[in-house]
Structures are given as structure tokens and as C-alpha cells.
Amino acid sequence: MTDEGGENWLTRILDVPVGVVAGATYPLRAIALLLTTPKLLGYIVFPILTNIVVGIALYVGLLLPGLQEVQNLTGAIDTRIAAWVANLPNWLSWLGFSGEILGGLLQILLVLGLLILTGFLLVQFGVILGSPWYGQLSEQLEKLKTGKLPTYEGGFLTVVRDIWRALAFEVKKLVLAAGLGVLLLLLNFLPGIGTAIASIGGIGITATLVCLDFLDSPLERRRLRFREKLKIVLGFFPATGTFSLVCLFLVSFPLVNLLAVPVCVTAGTLFFCDRIYPKKFAAIEGGDEIAPR
Structure with a gap:
């Protein structure tokens, strides 16, 4: 039995464990490629400097105050639990220890959430501000890996369309995140398991948006619609x-993330060239121009 592209379902099933491992290795492959291809390093110097400036602003304006608020919140919760336990019978005094464990877990979750939020914002600002350099980096890398690049009509109107597409892409990501975020927020009303599902779902949404960002350069060169990009992300799971x-x-990861964005942009293009291009575009792309969409 085959799917629309003629690919055997058994092949896809057997590829699952390979894909799980392979997907995780692309940032390491990107680092190795950048270190062994000096001509590509010139495209990441300015983005790294940009990330440092944006990172300092986020650390000072968001991360440090956020960590202080997390400490204040968990401290207040610990105080309330201690006061509540003090009024209980002695045989229930063990609840104070349980409260300390819960408070510690809450603090860990809040700090992780704050780090993820800071990293996500760094990606958004870093990718947008460094897009001219990242675009050139991705083009050179795709040409190196596949031997060619898709072409499309040029001119002033194309530039205007590209700006509009970039803005629409960001808006659609926000709409997607907000829509799914509301559903996850409602899950928090379910005690215990609802909060756990909402937390995992939040990480999943953030990871999906990050994946869209880092795969966007080669996908955008093909003028794909947002739904088509999202379908590719889900289809290669x-x-x-x-x-x-x-x-x-x-x-x-603090400080590491200042260098991680260009590495992940490189990794995204490598991922596209190795796994997406051969299955989705190699057979249909020729020398024809791609019309703006």
C-alpha cells in the first residue's frame, strides 16, 4: 500500500526510529559543517552580534526580574504551607515536607518556563533581525548540498510581497499559538492531569513554532503557504x-542561545536538504521559475 507520493507505508514505519535519532543530530551536524566550511562563517557574524544585544536586553528586562518573581512567589507559597501545617495535628506534620517538595517542583517548572519563554523570544527577534544573513546562509548551504536553488520572479512587487508574506507568517504563528494556548489554558481547570497535559502541550506548541522558524528559509524560497509549511513539519514527524x-x-539555555540561533538555522536547512527535499521537491523542481504565491 502506498501514499499519495508513492512511498510505501512500511518504509515510513521503519523510518520512525531512524528519524527520532536523526532529527536530534542536525544541530551537531550544523556545527561540524560550519567549522569545516569557512565561507559560511561570514554569514553568522552579524547575527551573533545581534543575538548578543537582544539577549542582554532580554536577560536584563525579562529573565532576571522573572527569576526574582519566581523566587518571591515560591517563597510566599512556602510560607503559607508552613503556616497551614503548623495548625495541623502532630501526626500530619509530614505534610510540611511534602509542601517543600511541591514548592521545589513548582519553582523548577516556573524557571524552566521562563527560560523557554526567553529563548523563544530570542529566536523570534534574532531570526527577524538576522533574516538577510540567514537567508544568504541558507541559500549557500542549499546550493552546496543540492547543487541548485529555486528561482522566482524579481522586481519591486516581489519585494513588497515578500515583506507581506513575512509579516503574515508571524501573525499566523501568533494566531496558532493563541488558539491552541486557550485550549491548553482550559485544561488547567482539570486537577492534576490537566496541568500536566497543558505543560507538555505548551512545550509542544513552542517547539513547533521554533521548528517552523528554523525550516522557514528553504520553505519560503518555494513560496509555500503557512498551512503547507505546517503540514511539512507535521508530515516529517x-x-x-x-x-x-x-x-x-x-x-x-542561557548564553548558549546567543550562538544557537545561527546553528539551528543551518541545521534547519540541512534537515530540509537531507530529508524534505528528496521526498517533496527533487522530482518536481526543474529550471522553471516559481511564481509568487
């Missing part, structure tokens, strides 16, 4: 899943 989770971890 689980490889895109492990790829996006590793990238999300890298961009959420």
Missing part, C-alpha cells in the same frame, strides 16, 4: 519533533 526539541533546548 518524529524527525521534526526531536529536531525542534533539541533546538528549543539550545535556544533556552
Whole structure:
């Protein structure tokens, strides 16, 4: 039995464990490629400097105050739990220890959420501000890997359309995140399991948006619609899943994330050239121009 592209379903099933591992390795492959291809390094110097400026602003304006608020919140919760336990019978005094464990877990979750949020914002600002350099980096890398690039009509109107598409892309990401975020927020009303599902879902949404960002350069060169880009991200799961989770971890790690964005942009283009291009575009792309969409 085959799917629309003629690919055997058994082949896809067997490719799942390979994809899980392969997707996670692309940031490492990107680092190795950048270190062994000096001509590509020139495209990441300015973006790294931009990330440093944006990172300092986010650390000072968001991360440090956020960590202080997390400490204040968990401290207040610990005080309330201690006061509540003090009024209980002695045989329930063990609840104070349980409260300390819960408070510690809450603090860890809040700090992780703050780091993920800071990293996500760094990706958004870093990718937008460094887009001219990242675009050239991705083009050179795709040409190096596939031997050619798609072409499309030029001119002033094309530039205007490109700006409009870039703005629309960001708006649609926000709409997607907001829509799914509301559903996850409602899950928090379910005690215990609802909060856990909402937390996992929040990480999944963030990872998906990060994946869209880092795969966008080669996909945008083909003038794909937002739904088509999202379909590709979902269609190449689980490889895109492990790829996006590793990238999300890298961009959420303080200081490392200042260098992680160009690495992940490189990794995204490598991922496209190795896994997406051969299955989706190699057979249909020739020398014809791609019309703006």
C-alpha cells in the first residue's frame, strides 16, 4: 500500500526510529559543517552580534526580574504551607515536607518556563533581525548540498510581497499559538492531569513554532503557504519533533542561545536538504521559475 507520493507505508514505519535519532543530530551536524566550511562563517557574524544585544536586553528586562518573581512567589507559597501545617495535628506534620517538595517542583517548572519563554523570544527577534544573513546562509548551504536553488520572479512587487508574506507568517504563528494556548489554558481547570497535559502541550506548541522558524528559509524560497509549511513539519514527524526539541533546548539555555540561533538555522536547512527535499521537491523542481504565491 502506498501514499499519495508513492512511498510505501512500511518504509515510513521503519523510518520512525531512524528519524527520532536523526532529527536530534542536525544541530551537531550544523556545527561540524560550519567549522569545516569557512565561507559560511561570514554569514553568522552579524547575527551573533545581534543575538548578543537582544539577549542582554532580554536577560536584563525579562529573565532576571522573572527569576526574582519566581523566587518571591515560591517563597510566599512556602510560607503559607508552613503556616497551614503548623495548625495541623502532630501526626500530619509530614505534610510540611511534602509542601517543600511541591514548592521545589513548582519553582523548577516556573524557571524552566521562563527560560523557554526567553529563548523563544530570542529566536523570534534574532531570526527577524538576522533574516538577510540567514537567508544568504541558507541559500549557500542549499546550493552546496543540492547543487541548485529555486528561482522566482524579481522586481519591486516581489519585494513588497515578500515583506507581506513575512509579516503574515508571524501573525499566523501568533494566531496558532493563541488558539491552541486557550485550549491548553482550559485544561488547567482539570486537577492534576490537566496541568500536566497543558505543560507538555505548551512545550509542544513552542517547539513547533521554533521548528517552523528554523525550516522557514528553504520553505519560503518555494513560496509555500503557512498551512503547507505546517503540514511539512507535521508530515516529517518524529524527525521534526526531536529536531525542534533539541533546538528549543539550545535556544533556552542561557548564553548558549546567543550562538544557537545561527546553528539551528543551518541545521534547519540541512534537515530540509537531507530529508524534505528528496521526498517533496527533487522530482518536481526543474529550471522553471516559481511564481509568487
